Amino acid sequence: MKWNGWGYSDSRFLFNKKGQAEFTGNRYRLSGMIIPGLKDWMEGTFGANLQHKTQATVSPILFFFSILSIVSAAFVEELKSTGIPFSHEAEDRVFRAHGKKAHFTHFNFWFEKVLFINVTLFFFFFYCHNDVVKIVELACKHNVCLIPYGGGTSVSSALECPPEETRSIVSLDTSQMNRILWIDEKNLTAHVESGIVGQDLERLLNESGYCTGHEPDSMEFSSLGGWVATRASGMKKNIYGNIEDLVIHIKMVTPRGVIEKSCQGPRMSTGPDIHHFILGSEGTLGVVTEVTIKIRPMPEYQKYGSVVFPNFEQGVACLREVARQRCAPASIRLMDNEQFKFGHALKPQVSSIFTSFLDGLKKFYITKFKGFDPNRLCVATLLFEGPREKVLQHEKQVYDIAAKFGGLAAGEDNGQRGYMLTFVIAYLRDLGMDYYVIGESFETSVPWDRVLDICRNVKARIIRECKDKGVQFPPLSTCRVTQTYDAGACVYFYFAFNYRGLSDPVHVYEQVEHAAREEILANGGSLSHHHGVGKLRKEWMRETVSNVGVGMLKSVKDYVDPNNIFGNRNLL
């Protein structure tokens, strides 16, 4: 895996000698393919130029000699006696101190800036729940700060070490706690250690004919414990539910001891659900070690699909109707026009003249025959799951609704590519960064009647802020509706801009991101749908949950962790 970028070391976008874009490796459907449209899209959208390449980044190790390690000697001694392995390799530390996805944008700019932020001094790899209990006890005894670390895919600066922290900081890496402890086929549950990564969990369960159905976009790298700690949401939540619907039992180690429920009843009326103190606690209360999670038999049949709408308004109206009739497929997502174009740019080179002819024909049919404006049309991608007959029936129902809103079925292939995009888009960000383009994504949830307004206003705000802050080229500002609920939807925004000519691009980037979040809140959107608050968004926590709400959370923290051992300072 990369220390300074997203994902696997072998998978990346690059421009080959002929100047064509290519995706390396063999892990994804797009891997090893030439993507002819990408170069033009990048040049057209950002004004990026292949001649202008960012300088190569410097290895962090050079810089890390200057850090003074002030670790309590007694702690180190006792630690060695426990026999739990630990490491303090510089590369590991940076990795752990920031998370993979989180603001690694910084790395390419002022490395120094990152450097003087606190960096974790040690990490531990655990093998079981009892190891964690021991470490937490030791940390309490020696007053050491602990930061739990799962898959490291945080995008909310949750893993950054707080700069004001003066104690030793120790990172608790749960990645070695990755076993499925048991599967209960009678109740369809599995008891799993929290460090397991999404794709491993899915693969192991598949071997027994089961799945969890929880598929966040980060599932290749994110861990079960991380999902619990951030209230994660999966792409197929319409069938399987979000993480809070999936968990049956949680075991968490806190400075006060271990918290867990006494039984596995599917629902309880025993006061406020203590699981909800843990779900979304973002590592401030303790380390989740074991989770009992619902499992389902693997789906018999899966089918992708896509629908083209003449404009975004119609598309949203269709999604609203689907939600009203409660017939949403496993996943339904609506991309706006910019994202549709982006998806188009990522089409791999077609092998035969016949396919390219067919593509041309499709395009002609939609734009000329049906009169869709290529600069306004948008596309919804669909994923159906279940018994074959039911899927086909369901599919027809959804396409019928879409037709009422002017939607045209646009094929399985487009749908599937849409979903694949969400996995490779993070790699693309790394490519952009080589050419002076930085970008980020963020999400919100919003009532149905405000979906259109929030999309328009936030996108417009991003464009205006970039212009005001001196960005020379028009930014990419795009959104998609990724989840539907009875009372609203989840909206995902991407923004990216070419920072050539800016003296302080990171600052500009942060300002734009901040402004965009303000705009979301002013338009009735939530602070976060599933990314969490971390440190990036905690300034808005008070207005989000009210004074009393903050007080409630504080008092829980004060009881559970009076000495702030879990001192990552997220959330509050």
Add this chain to the structure above:
Amino acid sequence: MANTYRVLDKVHLQDEEEFVDILEDKRHCSDLRFAFRTFSPPPYKGAPACSSAELNQAVLESQYLRYVINEVALEMGSSVEEVRDEACGIMREMSQNLQLRFIRLMGFVVRKVFKRIFSAIYVNMLQQATQECPVILMPNHRSYIDFLVVSYILFNYDIPLPVIAAGIPLAGMTIVGEMLRRSGAFFIRRAIGSDKLYWAVLSEYVRTIVRKGFAPLEFFVEGLRSRTLKSLPPKLGMMNMILEPFFKGEVYDVTLLPISISYDRVLEESLLAHELLGVPKPRESTAGLLKASRVLQENYGCMHVNFGRPLSARRLCEGKINRCQYNLTPRDLPQKPNAEAQACGSWLAHMIVRLQEEGALTSPWSLMACVLLQVPTAALTEEGLLFHQLTERTLWLRKLALDFRAHLNWPEKVPDSDVMSSTVALHRSVVYRKAGRVYLTRNDELEQKHSMEEDMMRTAAALLMLASYRNQCLHVFVRPALLALAMSVTKSTRKDELLTCFCFLQEVFSNEFVFIPGQSSQDFEEACSLLHKCKAVHVGQWEVTNSDTQPEVLSFLQELLKPFIESYQLMFRFLCEERDCVFREKDFLSGVRTLATKLIVSGELHTYEALSSDMQKNVLSSLRRLGAITKITTSQNNEYKVNKSAVRRTGDMLAGRIPPQIVQAAPDARL
């Protein structure tokens, strides 16, 4: 606050841009060809235009209106269908029916008329890119012509034509009403009061226009045609309706475009003067319009239309409004704007008025009117004013106005004497020149016999016309003039005392002159710096002192406001001398008029402006704000209860007999 100043600065920068005479470049092209020119404005965000029928339907089907209809039905005990029919009726009465054919027809007629009566229409048009958000055109309102002129100009420049908020009386005119409707006017009743259904239909109609954004919305923020050619305090109802879609996030932004229309000579000048003297305004009717066609025989000089810089409501409201407040209730439900939103709307509306003033052009005639009004009336009517003396004073004033950053439309490359004489010639309805002297024109020379009283009314009419033209440039001088007045009232040099008095004067005259609420100290600073700039005062850190180099500046400015002071004092005196503590507005108006006439004849009162019904009503509003009189809510015919000691105290403060105090004004209820 800093925002305003940035905005105001931009307006000053705009001086450089050229005014173009839109009559000139088309004079050689035939009117017919002009009317049938291809008109292809850029569409709004690429979306198709919205027809007036679609608009009406969207309004009637809105959740907001459905909710209010149900509520009203419940309150009135009538059926929902009845109320809905009533709403449809209101809609029919109100709605515009913009049609390009009629615009073409209007374009044809209007151009013919304009070419006849105006020598030029100068337009300073900012070429705009395609709009990303709804545009609100906000012209000032001085003449009926304002309605047509903006649409005419936009037609000329290929910009989408506006829908225009107009008063309902215009709709009542046969044929003309319908023509206006088809040119995009929609009609609003004058006294809406607490008619819930009407408010609902109107506000939803306006909001829908803003939300759809297919056409700019034009409305007069002053609410009325200004009878005195002076800016009026803005009306806030429309302003709030326009801002609401932005506050609620239904549109990204709203672009406000202040437009200043300045006339060399206003078509309705004598009508206005008579109206102010209590002659009832003729009802707007087509017959009346035809009768008035006589005005088309005359020349009205030039007209200047200055399009201000587009303002972003979003930018201006930044930090002034918390838009999250709308998150917890459905946006479609009726919700009164809260104090914050109202304050924001009021501030914006006042600022627009200020920008309109800044953008207005001051004509030589307006400066001459200032000079003429400072000459004793007898001198004007009997012996006349020496022409060269008038020229000299006017030129001096021109310099002062330039020091005060006024926009002048003084013709360049023309000798000053020619400018003066052509101006006098243009305004022969007010003054005439004979044997090197200038006299006040008094109409109806044919009637030989006239009583003293009638004679006086004729003088009054001419003088009020003159006062109106003076008012056109009053905004240039008003801040320094209030400071000059404060200096003479307090006889103090201490800045804090002067500021207190300055604020007090602003408060008393808040219906006469428009100031942005909450910006008194900036106004004061501005006044200090302007007076300092023209070397009339020395401004220290704590003191403002008279400088002896330019004594005439201060005395001119004090003299400029004297008619206001005298009239206000007269009315205060009248109220204190009344036997009763309760009076009717009608009686007050006639009583003041009688008293003023008596005093003018006896030579005790020097200004005729006390006769102006506008000023009389302003005194009432001002006293109400100051809490010296209160309206009796139960009475039908506008009865007031007066607190004589408070009135006397205000008068004393105004005269400098007791130190002024800032009175905590009652919250502004001009919604």
